[in-house]
Amino acid sequence: MINLDEITASNFIEEEIIKDLKSGAQTQVITRCPPEPSGYWHIGHCKAWITNFETAKKFGGYTYLRMDDTNPTKEDGDFAQSYMADLEWLGYTPKKVIYASESYFDKMYEIAEQMIMEGKAYVCELSADEITQTRGTLTTAGVNSPYRDRPASESLQMFRDMKAGKYKDGEVTLRAKIDMASPNINMRDPVIYRVLHATHYKTGDKWCIYPMYDFAHPLEDALEGVTFSLCDISFEDHRPLYDWVIHNVWKGENKPRQIEFAQLNLENVLLGKRYLKRLVNENKVMGWDDPRFYTIVGMKRRGIPAQAIKNFICANGLTKAKSIIPLSAFEYHIREELNRTATRAMVVLDPLKVVITNYNGAPETIEIENNQNAETHTTHTATFGREIFIEQEDFSLNPPPKYNRLTLGGTVRLKNAYIIKCNNVVYKENGEIDYLECEYLPNTKSGQDESGIKVKGTIHFVEKSNGFEVTIREFKNLTKLDYLEPSKALASGVSIEDLLEENSLIESKAIAEKYLQNAKIGDTFQFMRKGYYCLDKDSTENNYIFNKTISLKDTFNKK
């Protein structure tokens, strides 16, 4: 058990928790991560899961992973499996994995019968349309169902008949008896059980009635012993109903408490599940794990480290204020993490051939530091020789001001190798540059340079015999930058075609040092002076495909 005096609240939820712990309203912090297994997680869900896990951890508590699977028509066991993998990737281990269906359906049914006997619920024969009509509006009260005051014994029998399959879908419902005039529409005798003749991925055909979220969720929390149910702000209006169930229906001593916080939104990022699903189904992307998606699987495939996601979410704090965070705030954490961890390599994305005219021997070995910023320094080898490739943009015939790279007659340092000087430009018949003729300064090799020559710039290169061709996939934002909130734009009538950025996937070829042939799927690298890249799962032995996770910051080209 932790000492409360040693804990400082870092957000309003932790303040509330400390109050409850001090007052004795709760004695420990047990939270839950309750996904409905009906789609893939995205970064918005990550905030919820991370919040539940981190909060419990801070107070010495723990977290359950609970599949909130009360709607068989939307759910699928494959998703449940994917959540366990995603959670593990994020670095969290739930105390236990629970399927609400399997673990709680029986208990919830019992509780519903008890409610009926206590006069707190009734079987209603109104149709869905009739329920909507009698519910009232935002500004007017609803009217009582004509079945509201039927005897408990009659409701009980009918409820048992519902369970026994004697009713068709939609024919009857079980409703909580609360208040049809409540200003909170959720309290106007909400449906708590519906008839649904559907096969559940977990419980099969055992049930043909299923509990509704507002009834099931508080009971699941209570049954599990969850003390703090941390969810997003869209459930704020449901809290009175949550509390009603806990205080009027639940008989246990433990009283879980729901606290809501604002969702995470990213500028220009499309997250809505149904829209992503449509893009997947229409083959507009490579799948749920498309690197342009901010789904967990998409981010992972793109090469974004789990730690960067956690750092980003924790850095943003927890409040109830609506926020739309610029991608640059996330990118900062991606770069920070990758800078710490990614192995450096030299890759020429847009090659320009250079012949070192005074170098005639076989290629020689050079050493490349894997990560100068790492605690332990390791290296790998590459080569330097007569024929090399540099980036097109690292040579200029008409250099702009402060251009520190190679020019005709100028010098530049080749990273980890020699200083070279450009003496001549050889053109093709069509007038384009064919290759550069340079000389190297033999006494300037990295690590043993005694020349004292200073150059303004250093560029990367790949020596011909040490190079192999790879495929590069670069990504633009999936949607046009005109739309700050793409989901809202779609909801307000913008078509998907208008919303999508054209050619947001750009494929090209590059020359990489052979060291990268050791790469495994998912390995991340910094291609020096360019950016961070990750070996994609589509790679084959003959075609290495690297996804560009993110570029390095570039303060030169920006100016």
Added chain:
RNA sequence: AGGGGUGUAGCCAAGCGGUAAGGCACUAGACUUUGACCCUAGCAUGCGUAGGUUCAAAUCCUGCCACCCCUGCCA
């Protein structure tokens, strides 16, 4: 008089009656065998707004304004 929320810099966000933390972005500069990273400096006489209480208000009180969410037998 439906109800529930939220307003602190371009974007997040601390602050809880004692005179506006921090981060991102941005701008300058330093350093550099990655124009990255690291480092230094700058960046709100102002806290949605109008009053009030107080020696003192982003913090307390009152009114107003703006924006978001809620009428599934979805979660």
